[in-house]
Amino acid sequence: xxxxxxxxxxxxxxxxxxxxxxxxxxxxxxxxxxxxxxxxxxxxxxxxxxxxxxxxxxxxxxxxxxxxxxxxxxxxxxxxxxxxxxxxxxxxxxxxxxxxxxxxxxxxxxxxxxxxxxxxxxxxxxxxxxxxxxxxxxxxxxxxxxxxxxxxxxxxxxxxxxxxxxxxxxxxxxxxxxxxxxxxxxxxxxxxxxxxxxxxxxxxxxxxxxxxxxxxxxxxxxxxxxxxxxxxxxxxxxxxxxxxxxxxxxxxxxxxxxxxxxxxxxxxxxxxxxxxxxxxxxxxxxxx
Amino acid sequence: xxxxxxxxxxxxxxxxxxxxxxxxxxxxxxxxxxxxxxxxxxxxxxxxxxxxxxxxxxxxxxxxxxxxxxxxxxxxxxxxxxxxxxxxxxxxxxxxxxxxxxxxxxxxxxxxxxxxxxxxxxxxxxxxxxxxxxxxxxxxxxxxxxxxxxxxxxxxxxxxxxxxxxxxxxxxxxxxxxxxxxxxxxxxxxxxxxxxxxxxxxxxxxxxxxxxxxxxxxxxxxxxxxxxxxxxxxxxxxxxxxxxxxxxxxxxxxxxxxxxxxxxxxxxxxxxxxxxxxxxxxxxxxxxxxxxxxxxxxxxxxxxxxxxxxxxxxxxxxxxxxxxxxxxxxxxxxxxxxxxxxxxxxxxxxxxxxxxxxxxxxxxxxxxxxxxxxxxxxxxxxxxxxxxxxxxxxxxxxxxxxxxxxxxxxxxxxxxxxxxxxxxxxxxxxxxxxx
Amino acid sequence: xxxxxxxxxxxxxxxxxxxxxxxxxxxxxxxxxxxxxxxxxxxxxxxxxxxxxxxxxxxxxxxxxxxxxxxxxxxxxxxxxxxxxxxxxxxxxxxxxxxxxxxxxxxxxxxxxxxxxxxxxxxxxxxxxxxxxxxxxxxxxxxxxxxxxxxxxxxxxxxxxxxxxxxxxxxxxxxxxxxxxxxxxxxxxxxxxxxxxxxxxxxxxxxxxxxxxxxxxxxxxxxxxxxxxxx
Numbered sequence: 001x002x003x004x005x006x007x008x009x010x011x012x013x014x015x016x017x018x019x020x021x022x023x024x025x026x027x028x029x030x031x032x033x034x035x036x037x038x039x040x041x042x043x044x045x046x047x048x049x050x051x052x053x054x055x056x057x058x059x060x061x062x063x064x065x066x067x068x069x070x071x072x073x074x075x076x077x078x079x080x081x082x083x084x085x086x087x088x089x090x091x092x093x094x095x096x097x098x099x100x101x102x103x104x105x106x107x108x109x110x111x112x113x114x115x116x117x118x119x120x121x122x123x124x125x126x127x128x129x130x131x132x133x134x135x136x137x138x139x140x141x142x143x144x145x146x147x148x149x150x151x152x153x154x155x156x157x158x159x160x161x162x163x164x165x166x167x168x169x170x171x172x173x174x175x176x177x178x179x180x181x182x183x184x185x186x187x188x189x190x191x192x193x194x195x196x197x198x199x200x201x202x203x204x205x206x207x208x209x210x211x212x213x214x215x216x217x218x219x220x221x222x223x224x225x226x227x228x229x230x231x232x233x234x235x236x237x238x239x240x241x242x243x244x245x246x247x248x249x250x251x252x253x254x255x256x257x258x259x260x261x262x263x264x265x266x267x268x269x270x271x272x273x274x275x276x277x278x279x280x281x282x283x284x285x286x287x288x
Numbered sequence: 289x290x291x292x293x294x295x296x297x298x299x300x301x302x303x304x305x306x307x308x309x310x311x312x313x314x315x316x317x318x319x320x321x322x323x324x325x326x327x328x329x330x331x332x333x334x335x336x337x338x339x340x341x342x343x344x345x346x347x348x349x350x351x352x353x354x355x356x357x358x359x360x361x362x363x364x365x366x367x368x369x370x371x372x373x374x375x376x377x378x379x380x381x382x383x384x385x386x387x388x389x390x391x392x393x394x395x396x397x398x399x400x401x402x403x404x405x406x407x408x409x410x411x412x413x414x415x416x417x418x419x420x421x422x423x424x425x426x427x428x429x430x431x432x433x434x435x436x437x438x439x440x441x442x443x444x445x446x447x448x449x450x451x452x453x454x455x456x457x458x459x460x461x462x463x464x465x466x467x468x469x470x471x472x473x474x475x476x477x478x479x480x481x482x483x484x485x486x487x488x489x490x491x492x493x494x495x496x497x498x499x500x501x502x503x504x505x506x507x508x509x510x511x512x513x514x515x516x517x518x519x520x521x522x523x524x525x526x527x528x529x530x531x532x533x534x535x536x537x538x539x540x541x542x543x544x545x546x547x548x549x550x551x552x553x554x555x556x557x558x559x560x561x562x563x564x565x566x567x568x569x570x571x572x573x574x575x576x577x578x579x580x581x582x583x584x585x586x587x588x589x590x591x592x593x594x595x596x597x598x599x600x601x602x603x604x605x606x607x608x609x610x611x612x613x614x615x616x617x618x619x620x621x622x623x624x625x626x627x628x629x630x631x632x633x634x635x636x637x638x639x640x641x642x643x644x645x646x647x648x649x650x651x652x653x654x655x656x657x658x659x660x661x662x663x664x665x666x667x668x669x670x671x672x673x674x675x676x677x678x679x680x681x682x683x684x685x686x687x688x689x690x691x692x693x694x695x696x697x698x699x700x701x702x703x704x705x706x707x708x709x710x711x712x713x714x715x716x717x718x719x720x721x722x723x
Numbered sequence: 724x725x726x727x728x729x730x731x732x733x734x735x736x737x738x739x740x741x742x743x744x745x746x747x748x749x750x751x752x753x754x755x756x757x758x759x760x761x762x763x764x765x766x767x768x769x770x771x772x773x774x775x776x777x778x779x780x781x782x783x784x785x786x787x788x789x790x791x792x793x794x795x796x797x798x799x800x801x802x803x804x805x806x807x808x809x810x811x812x813x814x815x816x817x818x819x820x821x822x823x824x825x826x827x828x829x830x831x832x833x834x835x836x837x838x839x840x841x842x843x844x845x846x847x848x849x850x851x852x853x854x855x856x857x858x859x860x861x862x863x864x865x866x867x868x869x870x871x872x873x874x875x876x877x878x879x880x881x882x883x884x885x886x887x888x889x890x891x892x893x894x895x896x897x898x899x900x901x902x903x904x905x906x907x908x909x910x911x912x913x914x915x916x917x918x919x920x921x922x923x924x925x926x927x928x929x930x931x932x933x934x935x936x937x938x939x940x941x942x943x944x945x946x947x948x949x950x951x952x953x954x
Contacts (some may be wrong), residue, residue: 012624015866016859023858033892038912052387052407066850067587067613098850101842104815108834108843127815130770131763138759145756146763152816164404169414172407180612181635204890205613209636211920212927227890256893258858263887265866266880273870367752454747461745471939517769518949521937528948551776552769556949581780583798584773587853599790613854620860623867634930636923644868652926653933659948667945675936682928 004275007268015265022261026253033253040214041231043221044199047173048082056172057089057124057165061186062103063096068179068203074229074248075177075201076106078236083123084114085241089161090123091171093147095135095182100128100151113244119152120159127151133185140168140194168196173220177201183210187218201228226251352429352437353378355388355411360425360446365457368419368450374412375427375440384431390415391426396442400426417448459720466681471674478670486672491630491650492661495529498604498628499536507603508543509533512593512618513557514609514633515549515586521656522634523553526609527560528659529632533606534561538568546579547596549589554581590614594621607631607646608655611638619645632658689717730944737942778802809838886911 051058060079064072083090092107094100103125111117119125126147129135138146143166144156156162164170174196176183183200190196197220200210204225213219223232229248236242355375363370373390385408391400392415404413417423422445429437478484502509511533513526530546537544546561548554558579565574582592594617597605605622607615607629615631615638622629623645631642632650642649650658653675660668696710740758743751781795812821813836821836834840871877888894889911898907940946 010866012863015863019859019862033896035892036895036908038908050407050409052405055387055405055407065586066847067854069847069851070855098842098846100815101839101846104835104839105843105847108839125815129763130766131759134759134762134766138756138763141752141756141759145760151814166416170404203613206637208915208919209923209927211915212924215916215920225890252892256891258862259887259891260893262862262865263884265862266869266883269866269869270871270880365747367747367749369749450748452746452748454745457745464741467935468939471936475945521934524937524941524946524949528946531948551773554776560948581776583777587850591853595791613857616860616864617856620864623864634933636926636930641864644864653929656933656937659946668940671936671940671945675932678932678936679929682932 002276002279004272004279007272008276018261018265019258022258023254026257027250030250031253031256033256035227035230035234035249035252037231037235040222040224041228042235044175044201044223045082045221045232045235047197047199047220048079048088048175051083051088051172053087054089056170057091057161058083059091059093059171059174060103061174061176061178061182062092062094062099062106063176063178063180063182064102065096065098065179066102069102070251071203071226071229072177072179072201073102073106074226074251075223075232076102077110077244077247078229078232079175079201080106080110081113081242081244082232082236084110084117085236087122091126091165092123093126093135093139094128095132097128097130104151113242119150120154121161124156124159124161125151132182133189136185136189137193140190140196142166168194171196174198175201179203179206181206183219184213187213191218199223226255352384352431352435354429354437354440355427356440358425358427358440358443360423360443362446362448363414365451365454368448369417371415371417371423371425371446371448372412373415373425373427373443377408377411378429378437380408385429386432387430388413388427389430389436391428391439393424394422396424396445400424405430419448419450422447467674467678470677471671474673474677475667475670478666478673481666484669484673486657486661486669489650489654489657489661491632491648491654492529492658494628494630494648495533495606495662496536498606498630499533499540499542501628502603503540503542505603508545508600509537509604509606510593510597510600510602510622510627511544511546511606512609513546513548513553514607514611515589515614516553516610517550518552518556520610522610523550525655525658526632527553527556529606529608529655529662530557531560531564532662534564535568538565538570538573541570541573544578545596545600545602547582547589547593548580549582549584549586551581551584554579586612586614587617590617593618597621597625597627601625602627605629607633607642608650608658609633611635611642613638616641616645622646685717685720689714726947726950729950730947734942734944737938741942774802805838805841808841812837814838882914886914 048058058079060076062072062076080090082088092103094103107123107125117123126143127150129146131138131146135146143162147156149155150159168174168190174186174190176186176198178200179202183198183202186196186198186200191198198218199221200213200219201223202210202225204227207222207224207228210219210222214222223229226248230246230252233246233248237246355377357374357376359374360371363372375388377388378385387405387407388410389402390404390406390413392403393399393401403415406413415423415425424445425443426439426441428439474484499509511530513530514520514523516523518524534544544561546554546557548557558576561579562571562574565571582589596602597618598621602625605618605627607618607622608631611618611633612635615633615635619629619631619642629646630648630650631646632655633639633642634652634655636652639649639651656675657672659665660672692710692714696707696714699707736758740755743755778799781798783789784792784795785799812818812824815835817825817836824830825832832840834843865883869876869880869883871880885907888897889907894907894911898905903909937946941949
């Protein structure tokens, strides 16, 4: 078997090994590559900036499971830091059971940086309810009907922040973080039926499918994958809202090298394909 | 004359079939030009940094302008108990305005109380009210350092009341009625025995071959009906395909494995497979363990199915239904075991992974067409044709709007808004699709 | 009868909810809200169904000593422990029992409740690990399948190159000195905003019409697959 034929039949485990190295090494030796901000991310930032401080809240939907946490957690942390640092109120809701855990984990992570931020005054964590579409629709009528208490068991009527908040009319902007098709449900139900302004934070894989909604303005902006989170972190750091560690930005170095390795493998694979193809042709000619 | 003959005749007249299909170089050049040309014309510019605002904020309250043109009216197309307040925002070059406070009273001159606060980007507020009661509104501006402008003038009286019909959804009603009419028409046409053409769907045609291959090799067929629940259309479509596949498996006396993530889907799938074995005349060959529940955890399910593929080494893998990020894990592992793979999903984001790793891919609505395609029942074929007609109507409207917009932009480029008549037509069509 | 009742329910409620969509009156709105409440309750019950089905299947596996029955023990024990911890110790708000245990045994936990400790230190890392397998599978799939066999494969390959490079900072760095029109991140934004968006929109429209047709077929009783086999 020729060299290129051997390359074509390369054991998958060597590929896995190369990827593992490509991801590990940049974490140990950071490259600190510069990140430029794209329009969809800037649009989200501008929308959050439009939310009035101590006024109608930003509603964040944490509709993701731990599997997509590496990409979506940095977005959640950046959004929370942005809001808490600028005294913007936040409402968190989860349409997946594990999403409620992710929201609580996010609050546990960010709140120590803002000791003055209090539940019920500056943020409300509604928790989880089953039904996805039904919950979105019901929130458009009356939030208390589907969430009579917050996740900690406190009645919404007793929370100062919820005094004037009943449905989407009282919410300034909605930001859905999800790796599945839940953002489309938010657009279909909350956006189309109740004219709620919506933005989306999603995994890089799913980001491509939301461009039609971005184009029509149904999504006001988008944070796409780890890069979107890194761009948002850059924006809030630039404004001086936080000095926290930029988790997504650190991850971008590893992603850059991993992409280069995959491209290298594709090139090698193609060279091997053409080389072995021509070798087979030559062998055929000589034997024929 | 059937649809097929009509399409064949049209094809013969289409010039590009002569040039492009027979001349690959020309096809390549055309495709590359098609991609490059619009890019070169319409290439986006890079992000520009936002300019810093260098103007100083005003010192006195008098400089902060009030909102004007305040209007209050019953919110249209609702269940009542709601009034919409609108106003025109003042100029804010310095960027000092943070929002607007809305005040309400049941009398024109006195008794105003704050009823809401909205951000600076909004010029509208929806207020919860009691039906039949008269309300008056006024608005004032709030700045970042909690200073306020003088109040706006008081609005005219507004009273809320419920409506019986949502006039904003007339277009949806018309579209539903048109679509239902098309459905009824084509279903009745099909019932009369008229043959309706459906184009070939390679993935569905390959099902027979795939099942046959597994039987020859003496290996089982793995059927994954997706990871979603029974309320998902893709899952319903998958269950529709499971029936004929299970029947074929029963006829060939082969084995089928159907792992499930949702217990309700498992119950339905088990019933479908059992019925299929019964129809094929092999009820004894059915074993309840063929259709089983694994876990409701997404990646736990993917890991379990991978384990089944590696241990049982099925000759055929069918991934039909709704999939998310685990799609590549399933397809790639199946590829490693050397099985023939047919995938079908309407999850657009997962299609590239299936296309890469599977032998056949059924894309989007081809999956929904499966029940009609496999059974060829007149009623189902008729509903498929109705769908196609709906799509044809949309395509015609889109092409018409596209041409109108081009004409409006190119030939009336001197005016800001283009030709008034054409703009009105375009707005009309845009309004047709607004909900 | 077994099939007639669900078909009748689907027909009646399907038509009623379509009519409700066009009537904003309070009576219609109250009915709509009641339906939403019912749906939430029904979905909550399906979770009970899912858990009971899971327990039944794994107990069956342990009893019959099927392949991998040891893992069924792990599943059942994990399920029980997590449920008990959540119910007794609290989900997001610690109960009095948890507070007493923390004070009495001087537990130092960062999270509010023991359930959140399990979630943060077991569930999240396990879930993230499974998803991270994708990185390896994508690399091996790309190496194996991205071959320039024909024209469409070449176009796919070139686009993949440009997008993969342009979506990471290293791609921006490589083309930094080129004119803006030729910078990778701008080319990628163009690809995503025009060809990608056009294709996605086409598929979305088709899928949307298909969903509408399937929904109508279910309401009208033409589509009966969801009832499970037979006519």
